[in-house]
Amino acid sequence: MNKHGTKPDKIDHLEPKKRQGLIVVITGNGKGKTTSALGMALRACGHGMKVCIIQFMKGDIYAGEWDGIKQMSCEIELIATGKGFCGIQGNPYPWAEHRANAQDAIGLAREKIAAGRSDLLILDEINNALKLKLVDLEQLLDLLQNRPPMLHLVLTGRDAHQQVIELADTVSEVREIKHAYRREIEPQPGIDY
Amino acid sequence: MNKHGTKPDKIDHLEPKKRQGLIVVITGNGKGKTTSALGMALRACGHGMKVCIIQFMKGDIYAGEWDGIKQMSCEIELIATGKGFCGIQGNPYPWAEHRANAQDAIGLAREKIAAGRSDLLILDEINNALKLKLVDLEQLLDLLQNRPPMLHLVLTGRDAHQQVIELADTVSEVREIKHAYRREIEPQPGIDY
Numbered sequence: 001m002n003k004h005g006t007k008p009d010k011i012d013h014l015e016p017k018k019r020q021g022l023i024v025v026i027t028g029n030g031k032g033k034t035t036s037a038l039g040m041a042l043r044a045c046g047h048g049m050k051v052c053i054i055q056f057m058k059g060d061i062y063a064g065e066w067d068g069i070k071q072m073s074c075e076i077e078l079i080a081t082g083k084g085f086c087g088i089q090g091n092p093y094p095w096a097e098h099r100a101n102a103q104d105a106i107g108l109a110r111e112k113i114a115a116g117r118s119d120l121l122i123l124d125e126i127n128n129a130l131k132l133k134l135v136d137l138e139q140l141l142d143l144l145q146n147r148p149p150m151l152h153l154v155l156t157g158r159d160a161h162q163q164v165i166e167l168a169d170t171v172s173e174v175r176e177i178k179h180a181y182r183r184e185i186e187p188q189p190g191i192d193y
Numbered sequence: 194m195n196k197h198g199t200k201p202d203k204i205d206h207l208e209p210k211k212r213q214g215l216i217v218v219i220t221g222n223g224k225g226k227t228t229s230a231l232g233m234a235l236r237a238c239g240h241g242m243k244v245c246i247i248q249f250m251k252g253d254i255y256a257g258e259w260d261g262i263k264q265m266s267c268e269i270e271l272i273a274t275g276k277g278f279c280g281i282q283g284n285p286y287p288w289a290e291h292r293a294n295a296q297d298a299i300g301l302a303r304e305k306i307a308a309g310r311s312d313l314l315i316l317d318e319i320n321n322a323l324k325l326k327l328v329d330l331e332q333l334l335d336l337l338q339n340r341p342p343m344l345h346l347v348l349t350g351r352d353a354h355q356q357v358i359e360l361a362d363t364v365s366e367v368r369e370i371k372h373a374y375r376r377e378i379e380p381q382p383g384i385d386y
Contacts (some may be wrong), residue, residue, distance in 0.1 A: 023384055035230075047383045173370050
């Protein structure tokens with residue numbers, strides 16, 4: 001298999017007159033929020049950009065992206081934090097423990113921003129974390145308002161807060177039209193995790 | 194920077210009792226369709242799966258994913274076809290030329306399926322291609338209905354056809370809530386291309 005694939009012979013490179021960091025919010029109840037953020041990471045790596053991904057509430061269920069990013073030769077870092085989804089059936093951890101984990105994660109996000117090494121910072125599931133009061137609105141707004149102007153920030157998760165949406169440049173709502181799990185099809189590797 | 198990032202000490206691996214190929218459709222007018230497909234590619238690579246991406250109507254504008262996937266050590270192939278977006282302002286190619294290109298691309302998809310080497314086949318922007326009659330509904334339905342049962346197929350692009358949605362297992366509509374370009378912010382590398 002030709003791993004590199006096929007590209008057109010002549011390629012035009014777009015170059016914006018003004019480069020600037022964007023705040024992108026991917027919210028909604030459908031499949032495709034985390035994967036969209038991961039796709040932006042892949043795309044950014046292709047441009048030689050440095051990427052940091054902090055996963056809130058990820059827990060200890062294996063996700064393919066953990067090994068997927070290891071294969072990449074660019075500067076990409078993925079930090080999975082949390083104790084799984086707070087409040088869903090079967091999750092044994094008390095709210096205070098989820099909160100402590102999310103507070104560590106937001107602290108880490110602040111450190112990564114202060115270090116200034118990332119071109120793209122993805123805060124995966126942070127919208128949920130905010131909705132569940134694991135992080136505070138003020139903490140997230142402070143982070144958004146005081147970010148370096150060239151840093152791209154991508155925020156994923158259901159139930160994005162209205163004030164976060166207002167600050168964002170690009171916001172998509174991923175709506176579920178249908179989902180395999182409603183027909184009792186179990187999550188499939190490579191697609192769902 | 195710790196490229197590999199941090200994962201929990203103890204990891205639980207999900208394993209579905211029944212593995213099966215899924216048809217996933219990512220449609221809608223918002224940002225995050227192609228990137229979501231690319232994220233699934235990254236995730237699948239982490240699971241050691243083989244991935245093929247065929248981009249319909251991509252044209253000759255450089256996209257970060259072309260170099261992003263080159264960095265990956267898994268079996269992943271990306272084939273960019275087309276002459277850009279058919280019918281949008283500034284695109285100089287006649288419909289017949291777009292049609293010929295899309296017909297080559299759907300033929301290629303059939304070949305890839307027949308070769309049986311892929312675990313995940315992404316047909317990027319094929320929903321648009323169908324809407325614009327560059328491929329025929331019968332061609333796409335035939336491909337979906339006769340795919341190998343373990344192959345995952347991901348179809349992206351606006352205006353997914355109702356009959357395609359009916360055949361799919363998981364369908365998301367990515368709705369634009371806001372987009373930077375409406376405030377005259379140019380496409381930014383790593384995020385928009």
